[in-house]
Amino acid sequence: MIVELGQFCLILAFALAILQTLVPLVGAGRGWRGWMAFAEPAALAQFLLLGVSFVALVRAFVVSDFSVRIVVENSHSLKPMLYKVTGTWGNHEGSMLLWVLILALFGAAAAWFGGNLPATLRARVLAVQGSIGAAFLGFVIFTSNPFDRVAFPPLDGRDLNPLLQDPGLAFHPPFLYLGYVGLSMAFSFAIAALIEGRVDAAWGRWVRPWTLAAWVNLTIGIALGSWWAYYELGWGGFWFWDPVENASFMPWLIAAALLHSAIVVEKREALKSWTILLAILAFGFSLLGTFIVRSGVLTSVHAFASDPTRGVFILALFAIFVGGGLTLYAWRASAMEAKGVFGLVSRETGLVLNNVLLAVAALVVFVGTLWPLVAEMAFGRVLSVGPPFFDAAFTPFMVALALALPVGAMLAWKRGDLGRSARALWPAAALAVAVGALAFAVQTGRSALAPVGFALGVWVVAGAAVDLWARTGRAGGRLGRLARLPRGDWGRAVAHAGLGVTFIGVAAMTAWSVEDIRVAQVGESWEVAGYDVTLAEVTEGRGPNYLTTMARIEMGRGGATATLFPEKRTYPVAAMPTTEAAISGGIWRDLYVVIGDPQAAGGWAVRTYVKPFANWIWGGSILMALGGALSLTDRRLRFAAPARRAARPVPAE
Incomplete structure (x- = not known):
């Protein structure tokens, strides 16, 4: 019954999103205050409906309701509770429900905190946000329904991908979606401004906090993903220029450029056209990331799905929103005349240089990511673009x-x-x-x-x-x-x-970094970068839903000793092994060890790394996110600047 309630709320939210798109747009065009006011309760109601729908799906995972197809395919009764909950978005259908929930959250926030916006601009922003919600809710309902039932429920599920059963991956996707989807607000503000034909300092002030909030969350999401790859995959790296890594990095670069160009719009009323373009491209790259993750056109350990039909649907949405936005941008270009002038040596010029460097860097990542696909489709050549190119x-x-x-x-x-x-x-x-x-x-x-x-x-x-x-x-x-x-x-x-x-x-x-790979016998010692390393013992054990081979490795130098316990886990239900690296972290270096498979001639494969300043990478990411969050608390960003002249009265309906 609760599953059906979730399905019903999902359909109601879809219908409401369509109304949220049409009614405020007509009201803003005709000057009908009542129709424009409809956008706010519609956005709030849509968020509440999707919240109920998402809670219904979470409950299905928590109680192991194996009559729901995605619970069967992505859960198991023995799985720890944390991963039962996070398994809700550890699959394509559930993650898309989270995607539209966060989209509705941003729309509801704009309705709740947007009281100081001009009535027509607020109505159009929420209408554009509603159109994005309607499009993706249609995608969820017609191609990726998370509430599909199975005719004959099994006794147990097939378990979640073991690589996703990790705290880093539990929180990495929600933060990424808050970043991806948050950029939809910048897009909605840009399209609303193009429809009105007005981009001024107040608009620059309004768009900045939404972009900054999205950028902060995207920073946290990327850092969590990098941290997970570092300690979970067992290869000792933090970034591999994987297509899905790039898919999140490109909108991060464009959003950083957008943040800086919006400052110039606010302070000097210059770079208007460029800022609008960046707002469209930032959301466009977010949609491109969604396409890469869910279409299967590019192979990645992070990919959720490999259904070409879904990929075509997302590609169509990309063409509609980005193509439509760019068309409107070209049509309204003449209305975005820059007012401020500045010298060659000025802060404005510095911000322009910042934008150029970030935009070209994003273009480099874009070309390197998609060129293998283009080469295969256009020239029939299978190419690989890897870290050396990037x-x-x-x-x-x-x-x-x-x-x-x-x-x-x-x-x-x-x-x-x-x-x-x-x-x-x-x-x-x-x-x-x-x-x-x-x-x-x-x-x-x-x-x-x-x-x-x-x-x-x-x-x-x-x-x-x-x-x-x-x-x-x-x-x-x-x-x-x-x-x-x-x-x-x-x-x-x-x-x-x-x-x-x-x-x-x-x-x-x-x-x-120093790396050592060898076959070691239990009790054997060796030296790596001045550290004495000993494989003390290897034991077998059992976890909640996995079997484990755990090693005890001693590493010491100058009288100080660290004991590390790397594991090799096997998940019987999923029939998949995972590597659990053991890391002794510090400010100046990480000691990083991985236990591999037993060797036919005896002994165990052991990889040992010494990683100087490793934690500075994630410490710097935390500082960047903290800086963005600190800026968000500035009153100048929390409250929109008033318009320079009184708004023309809107006639009553």
């Missing part, structure tokens, strides 16, 4: 971004003084060079990657600190004024510093 093509743009970031942040609006900014930043430059030289001195016979990465990272972090300090003025009492700076300033500095910390972690881990 490392060589993507890295220069990030280096340029790191070099430009502190300088651009220090320049004044409209007309800056490059010499003055350079003088203020010379301590940061000196510190960066010193740290780079130190990194070069401590390494022997290795590449320049680590010294350059350290220098760039320190340059960005120190530049963010100098920028904050410069905002306190020249007179006394600067520490007190530092504490009273707006949260937006602090958030920007923390986010930029997080990027610098990530640069340091990536450079050190890539350049200085």
Whole structure:
């Protein structure tokens, strides 16, 4: 009965989304206040209906209702409760229900907090958001219904993919969806502004918090996915330029560019056309990511589904929304005349450079991700584009971004003084060079990657600190004024510093990692990067729904010893093994060991890694997300700027 209630609420939400699309649009076009007001209760009701539907599906997983098809295919009665709950979105159908629930959440938030928007703009934003909801609810109901029943329920299920039975993967998809779907709000604001033919400073102020919220969640989601790949897959890496990794990274880059260009719209009423385009592209890349994950056109360990029919449906939605948005953009281009002018040396120019670098970097990732598919379809050639291409093509743009970031942040609006900014930043430059030289001195016979990465990272972090300090003025009492700076300033500095910390972690881990792969006997010892490693014992055991082979490995240096317990698990129901790496983490390095299969000649395959500065990668990601969240608490972002002139009265219906 509860399953049927979930299905009924899903259908009602679909019908309501259609009404939310049509009624406010007509009302805004005709100036009918009552029709425009319909958008708000419709958005709230749609969210409530989808909330009930999602709870019904979660309950089916929790109670192991094996009359529901996706519960049979993705759950098991012995599975731990955490993974019963998260199994709700560990499959295509359930994850799409979560997708539309989050979409409705953003629509409801816009209805709840959008009271200070002009009535016509609010109605059109919610109408566009409703149209996206209607399209994807139709996709869920007609191609991916999570409430399908089975005619003859089995006694037990087939279990969830063992790779997804992990805390990192339990929380990684929801954060990614909050990022992906959150960018729909930027798209809705862009389309609504194009329909009205008006993009001004107030619009730039309104669109920023929605984009920032999406970017923060996307940052957390990507970091969680990277962290999961690092410790769960057992290969010791944090990023492999996998198509699905790229699918989340591309909208992250475009959203970062959109955040910075919206600042120029708000402050100077310039870059209007470019900002609207970025808002459309950011959501377009989110839809592209959805297509890649669910169509099966590109192979990935992260992919949810491989149904071409669903892929065609999503591709059609991509064409409708992105193609329609770009068509409207071309039609309304003349209405987005820039008012602000600025010099070649100015903060506006720095933000333009930031946008160009981020956009071109996203284009590089886009080409590298889809080129194998294009080559196979167009030329019949099977190609593989891997990390060497991305490392060589993507890295220069990030280096340029790191070099430009502190300088651009220090320049004044409209007309800056490059010499003055350079003088203020010379301590940061000196510190960066010193740290780079130190990194070069401590390494022997290795590449320049680590010294350059350290220098760039320190340059960005120190530049963010100098920028904050410069905002306190020249007179006394600067520490007190530092504490009273707006949260937006602090958030920007923390986010930029997080990027610098990530640069340091990536450079050190890539350049200085040490790897040892061998067959070891129980009791055997060996040396890796100055650490004495001993395979002390290997035991067999049983978990809630898996069998495990667990090793005890001792690693020591200078009197300090760490005991690690790597595992090799086998899930009998899914008939699938997984690798559980054991990691002894620290600020300066990770000790990382993996136990493999027993060998025919005796002994066990053991992989040992020493990963310098590994946690700086995720620490930097946390700082970036924290900086974004701190900016969101700034009153200037939480409350939209008032329009510059009184809005024309809207006639009553």
